[in-house]
Amino acid sequence: MLEPRYHVIKDFQFESGEMIQDMKLEYATQGIKKVDGEGNITNAFIYLHGWSGDFSSVRNLESVIGPGKAIDTNQFYVISPTALGAPGSSSPSTSGLRTKFPQYTIKDMVRAHYQLLTGGLGIKHVRGIMGTSMGGFQVLNWALQYPDFMDFLILNGTSHRTTNRMYGVYHLMNQIIVADPGYEKGNYVHNPTDAMEKSAYLSYLWSLSPANYEECFQTRREFTDGVEDRKKDSLDWDANDIIWRNKALLGHDLGKRISKISIPALILAINQDQIVDFNYSVLPMHGAMDNSQLFHYDSIWGHYGCTKDIAKTEVAIKKFVKLI
Template identity: 75%
Template sequence: MLKPQYHILKDFQLESGEILPEIKLEYATQGNKKLDNEGNITNAFIYLHGWSGDYTSVENLKSVIGPGKAIDTNHFYVISPTALGAPGSSAPSTSGLKTDFPHYTLKDMVRAHYELITTKLGIKHLNGIMGTSMGGFQALHWAIEYPDFIDFLILNGTSHRISNRMYGMYHLMNQMITEDYGYMNGNYTDNPLRVMEKSSALSFLWSLSPENYETCFQSRSEFLDGMGDREKDAHEWDANDVIWRNKALLEHDLGDEISKIRIPSLVVAINQDQIVDFNFCVRPMHEGLKNSQLFNYDSIWGHYGCVRDVQKAEGAIKNFVKTIYEKEC
């Protein structure tokens, strides 16, 4: 079981110019460190979680990250941080600042982790980064901001841009929350659960593949029960945290900037992903990256297949990582 650790960054300046006197960053590690003669870690690998995750999300990928797996923790020292803005790390809810918490960007999320990696852990170079969904957005920013810091990228269920439909869904989610009477301009005492449940249901209705909705539920009442179960997930979400995170996500469009990325990259995608659309988001990213491979597969779980069915990509990941280090020999 992973054990969380914490690091405080002082006077952290955001891209906006605003300064947070301190931010807390949560993270966990697994695997054994390998050190060079100067005591530097030489086998570091970062896993970056998706929209609703935290440092424990790496455990959902045990089929590809772990002892003897494609990302072998016998060889890699795996670091899984909780993103800036997600509970566990500093966020509107956990900082106590609520709406006074500054709006942050994906670049801010990346730089916070860079500071954690370099100042707290003393790492001067990463073997690789794997980012799932919104974690993949961050991985791309890592590659642009720190191109000489990383050997390879694994981009899992993600893209360099969000589609219009994805933009509309997260924009609507924010609109629903902010217009709800329980939100109280963000100064609520009790989290507005009713609208948070509806926001989660909105996400549920397009996260899976069309086949899943038709074949995994045997009746309308069973389907509604499934949607109700998903609504309960939102009981763990804070309204301000969600709004701030969505605003960072809605700005994600790297455009032609991805052509600057020369780091070897493996793009892992699901054909039935309705959130990160294959034709409008994945394929253009693969074609825009100068040094990428593409592995796509079918999953009835749609976008969630990037976690639930990621074992289908284990061989591709293992071969990709093997070729990276064969080239160095």
């Protein structure tokens, strides 16, 4: 069972120059820890969750991360932190700072976890880092900011940039929230539920494959029931947390810098992913990263297939890890 733990970073400085005196970071561990003669952990593996997850999101990958799996917890000490800006770690809602919480970037998210690993857990090097969706944005920045810190990368349903369509969807989501009368410039007493539900609805409309919307819902009622189920997810969201997170996402564009990454990387991609488009997001990234391998597959789940169909990638991950 995953048990959350916490580490506090003193005087964490953001890329903007702003500072938080006590930055709380949540994380969990699983697997067998191996150390060298000096007590250094030698088999750490980091998993970074997607846009709406936390430390427990690693459970969604239990078909590839666990005892005897592709990422074998008998061999790897798996650390799954909650991202900066997500509840559990310091965020606008959990810190009490609300709109005064510094606007963070993907680089800030990476540097916070770097300080967690090095300062909090005493880790000097990790075997590998895997990230799903927005977690993959962080993995790529890890490779650029700390290229000697890891042996390999696994990029799951992610890209080096936000496409115009992705930018438009998440920018519109922020506009929906800010325009809601209940948002009150971020100083709301009660979370603006209507705006949260509309945001969830918006994200739902492109998270699945086109086929899923037509083949998995036999009637209009079944489809609208699916929408209502997705809206229920937003009950746990905080408006300021969403806005701050989306702004970090919207600033993600590594451009030509992606070609500087020489660390062995496995790219996992879904042919029907509408969020991370195969032709405009995945192929250009693969082409720019000389030391990358690409494994792509079909999933009626679209972007959600990154977790729901992750079992399809197990053999590819096993082969890749064995070569490192």
